[in-house]
Amino acid sequence: MPLFRKKTPEPELPAVLPEHLAIIMDGNGRWAKKRGLPRRVGHSYGAQTFRTITKHCEKRGIRYLTVYAFSTENWKRPAEEVEAIMNLLRDYLKESLADFQKENIRTHFIGSFEPLADDIRRLMREAEAVTEHKTGMTLNIAINYGGREEIAHAARCLAEDVQAGRLHPETIDEKMLARRMYTAGQPDPDLILRPSGEYRTSNFMLWQSAYAEYIFMDVLWPDFKPADLDAALAEYARRNRRFGGV
Ligand code: IPE
Ligand code: IPE
Ligand code: MG
Numbered sequence: 001m002p003l004f005r006k007k008t009p010e011p012e013l014p015a016v017l018p019e020h021l022a023i024i025m026d027g028n029g030r031w032a033k034k035r036g037l038p039r040r041v042g043h044s045y046g047a048q049t050f051r052t053i054t055k056h057c058e059k060r061g062i063r064y065l066t067v068y069a070f071s072t073e074n075w076k077r078p079a080e081e082v083e084a085i086m087n088l089l090r091d092y093l094k095e096s097l098a099d100f101q102k103e104n105i106r107t108h109f110i111g112s113f114e115p116l117a118d119d120i121r122r123l124m125r126e127a128e129a130v131t132e133h134k135t136g137m138t139l140n141i142a143i144n145y146g147g148r149e150e151i152a153h154a155a156r157c158l159a160e161d162v163q164a165g166r167l168h169p170e171t172i173d174e175k176m177l178a179r180r181m182y183t184a185g186q187p188d189p190d191l192i193l194r195p196s197g198e199y200r201t202s203n204f205m206l207w208q209s210a211y212a213e214y215i216f217m218d219v220l221w222p223d224f225k226p227a228d229l230d231a232a233l234a235e236y237a238r239r240n241r242r243f244g245g246v
Pocket of ligand 1: 027074
């Protein structure tokens with residue numbers, strides 16, 4: 001045995017990083033099915049991947065990370081599966097509240113929260129409050145999130161302002177809408193990653209994705225490793241973004 005084991009060299013970091021990375025955490029159910037396990041076990045492994053990848057994104061210097069955890073359409077799933085996902089969320093929130101001092105991450109939730117259990121909503125508010133002053137990465141967790149619901153919500157906000165006489169309809173522009181999205185004040189995602197081999201957005205960040213780069217990967221989310229993220233970042237750095245210009 002060699003006296004000194006050589007450390008695996010860190011991959012060369014790409015010159016251009018996405019300032020805002022968004023991930024559709026997909027493939028938990030298929031991962032479980034392949035192993036003859038209940039879907040909830042896949043979600044539990046997926047939750048572990050989420051923890052690992054969040055830390056890795058921070059280490060790589062990502063400023064904003066958005067993860068799609070539960071969509072407005074996911075309520076269609078069997079009650080038992082929805083409950084398992086909610087329990088994982090509850091566990092994560094309790095754990096992050098206990099550990100928040102160790103991390104420099106600002107947690108923010110995006111979505112419509114009325115249908116969620118009261119204790120989960122309270123934990124979410126607490127997690128936001130205790131991390132508000134953090135200066136590191138901003139982590140947006142999308143829960144009961146739907147891109148169309150978000151746009152409808154922004155439209156309602158504008159309508160209320162018009163009705164109250166605070167706003168004239170002719171002055172409504174893109175910036176005003178953006179300020180009423182759940183990501184107000186944040187840059188749009190530069191890169192949207194979807195593992196699991198599906199090639200669709202599934203109602204994710206419809207407004208914000210106008211000029212996002214997409215990377216679809218074949219790996220199922222519970223199998224997703226920091227090296228997969230590094231590969232996606234390297235691919236992103238090779239993209240030529242033109243934003244309609246030349
Ligand atoms: C993503 O994994 C997690 C959620 C949607 C909550 P899925 O549960 O969609 O896994 P697949 O797509 O069925 O494999
Ligand atoms: C999108 O995945 C939602 C999340 C990952 C939270 P889905 O698994 O719900 O999307 P579809 O049904 O394959 O389009
Ligand atoms: Mg899925």
